[in-house]
Amino acid sequence: MTRRVVDLAFGRSGDKGNVSNISVIARTPEAYQTLKAILTPERVKAHLGELVQGRVVRYELDNIEALNFVCYDALDGGGTRSLRIDPLGKSLAGAVLYMELD
């Protein structure tokens, strides 16, 4: 069976203007080490494809075993400019949790 990020983590996404931030919160300390190694910003950017037009920056929070991905130009203009059905990107965390681990 395909192993995905969701098996190791949960997360939530939010918006500021045209920027989406996606948290990936590890379920265990071991999962955090695995996620840190696998979820490079380059891989996340490549996975999200057309959804994120700008750069992806990764921040690490070792104290709470979580990663924060800040995705620029990711909401089709953001807020009420966006023509997407999810203009605030509330569901975008799901896209990262869908990533395959292997």
Next chain:
Amino acid sequence: MTLRIGSAEGFYGDNVLSALPMITGRHVDVVCFEALAELTLAILQKDKLKDPSRGYTFDLALIAQKILPEAFARNIPLISNGGGLNPVGAAQMIHETATKLGLKGLKIAAITGDDVMPRLEELHEKGETFPHIETGNPLNVSEYPIANANVYMGAQPIVEALKNGANMIVTGRVADPCLYLAPMIWRYGWSWEDWDKLASGIIAGHLLECTAQVVGGNSLAVIDTLDARDLSKLGYPIAHVEADGSFTLTKTPNTGGIVTVNTVKEQLLYEIHDPANYITPDVIADFTTLSLTQDGENRVKVANVTGKPRPEKLKLNFGRLEGYMRELIFTVGYPHAWQKLDQLKTMISETWANLPIQRTEYHLLGIDSLFGGLAPRPTDPLELVVRVMFTAKDETTLKTAVRLLMGNGLSGAAGMSISGTTIGADPRIILGLFPTLINRDHIQPSITYWEV
């Protein structure tokens, strides 16, 4: 003694009556209502243009009617930034309501100074060029009509109003977590340069400011443990803050919901960028040193927060009227669904060829509307639901576009259908944000009081 801060509003339209069980059960010492998302002020501007006495959130009328009498009777101050573009108008409305309710001795404070719309020329002369926070390009005032221009202010004027005995405080654009920081400074007398304590207060505010989202709402962490029946009646959050800045996050007792280390982590990282530099008007908070501990059922202790000196500049958001958008939803089914979709797209582009439509986007609901190209495309689907979104600078163009398209209704793809409610809908305004920074010295908050 611990200061207990309740949070009963996280956006304009939230369930503010969640404040009542906090207050009547005497579970809080102060309640804050955070009503302003990034674009709320631009939306309030539309109300104000229709009626200059408006421009504040409707929720304040409900707060004044139903919550203020209970809070005043128990000496629990209420703080709201729902004054929006018209804190003075909001205070006058509250004063009128409180007078009718006979709340003798009640003191209302209105905090203004964030609205720089009338001062743009003066600020420009003082050297402000309003460069975009991301691109650095200066604001072009003639590009789009400006709906509003509001600066994110800090906690200071709220602290002063509390010191002066205000029972109900309404503000304009005070930064969300600063609403919650204010009563802590008032109670404990923290120095404005005690960065670690201020940062801890800001993080408490950040965890409280989205109400339900820290007690099981919008949560993947507790999707398997929270009873779905709770979601319609979550008990909103309360922070118990100590004099040293550490705090325990909990919720209104005897209500639905759950507070765990994981629900706190989810909200901690909600809508933040660099966790070591969470910038607010009063302090830069660092999320990377703090510790979280489950301290009993529905209690999470937050400690060891650190902070850095406040930023030199304040954030200023312009809201601009950039145009209008319209939505239509079509369905096509088996057989040849993909071919029918192509027919529909071609018919639309031909029909609108001579109209000044700016953008047209097609999203397939259930296939690619959330995650774009991540999803596999079915080869020969039984149904396709396509959401067509299109924009123009003016409403008339969009209305003409729909009328022309409906005229071709019987010429459409075989078995094509359109969602009736989308045909009759009105164009929606496109409000764009233009964020910039402004010198702190150029912003002077002021407070006006009313007594009943």
